[in-house]
Amino acid sequence: MIEMKNNIVSFANNTVTQKRPVQLSVEHVNIFYGENHAVKDVTIPIHEKSITALIGPSGCGKSTFLRTINRMNDLIPSARCEGTISYKAVNILNPKVDVVQLRKEIGMVFQQPNPFPKSISENIQLPLRFAGVRSKKVLKQVTEDCLKQVGLWDEVKDRLDRSATSLSGGQQQRLCIARALALKPDVILLDEPTSALDPVSSAKIEELLLELKTSYTIVIVTHNMQQAARIADYTAFFYQGELVEFGTTKTLFTTPEKKSTADYISGRFG
Numbered sequence: 001m002i003e004m005k006n007n008i009v010s011f012a013n014n015t016v017t018q019k020r021p022v023q024l025s026v027e028h029v030n031i032f033y034g035e036n037h038a039v040k041d042v043t044i045p046i047h048e049k050s051i052t053a054l055i056g057p058s059g060c061g062k063s064t065f066l067r068t069i070n071r072m073n074d075l076i077p078s079a080r081c082e083g084t085i086s087y088k089a090v091n092i093l094n095p096k097v098d099v100v101q102l103r104k105e106i107g108m109v110f111q112q113p114n115p116f117p118k119s120i121s122e123n124i125q126l127p128l129r130f131a132g133v134r135s136k137k138v139l140k141q142v143t144e145d146c147l148k149q150v151g152l153w154d155e156v157k158d159r160l161d162r163s164a165t166s167l168s169g170g171q172q173q174r175l176c177i178a179r180a181l182a183l184k185p186d187v188i189l190l191d192e193p194t195s196a197l198d199p200v201s202s203a204k205i206e207e208l209l210l211e212l213k214t215s216y217t218i219v220i221v222t223h224n225m226q227q228a229a230r231i232a233d234y235t236a237f238f239y240q241g242e243l244v245e246f247g248t249t250k251t252l253f254t255t256p257e258k259k260s261t262a263d264y265i266s267g268r269f270g
């Protein structure tokens, strides 16, 4: 058992009892920013209805890799990607893929809560309207369902017309997750979703992710080793753009194969 820096590791929530089918198959993915080879030949399976954590020191390529899974890196002019990410029998890196549709199916939540400067209900309804939903009844119902899914409904049901920016940081982040859920994605990508939050709000998000994984595939970038140990079924350790090790979280944290994995998770570097 690897000794952790601050805490005892608990795997209570994430013991992989039954291997889920692979939802996204990442094969030989290389990502470049101009001459900078930021992600090097990464091959991993991402299992459905499981949480996969991406860990590693700053600058090792975690966010770059995450953003590639729903083609957000397309927005960066110098970014270029090679390899295959198979999803529903299609290589989503193929330039012909409809990225608007892809991002409906593979949603994203960022480090800083980024609600639209609109009302709470509009935050859920705008993406739906953009996707062509017109029925007021449907819009209202989806708003209620999504806010209930993230445990926010009772806190905001009497002030749905108030600005989303009037919510606390933790509530805003749950609203952003609800907004991602509105489009009924299969996969939710989260880039350090709790790093800007206080411990109580972070704990709520962790609980929420454990609930959501029964219905959604989740990939999360985290700097928090305890968080990965608590919630992730699978963990991938990146270092200097390379995937050093991938496995069940329990195996990676208790019996890592590589010395650099052991050093990182025990806080000896990073």
Ligand SMILES: Nc1ncnc2c1ncn2[C@@H]1O[C@H](COP(=O)(O)OP(=O)(O)OP(=O)(O)O)[C@@H](O)[C@H]1O
Residues within 6 Å of the ligand: 033, 036, 038, 056, 057, 058, 059, 060, 061, 062, 063, 064, 065, 076, 078
């Ligand atoms: N928009 C960008 N344009 C150019 N280079 C970038 C861009 N984003 C990241 N990089 C480079 O890609 C490499 C990987 O960065 P990335 O942000 O993916 O790492 P990370 O592991 O997520 O780091 P952190 O934990 O600090 O967020 C770094 O060398 C970084 O400078």
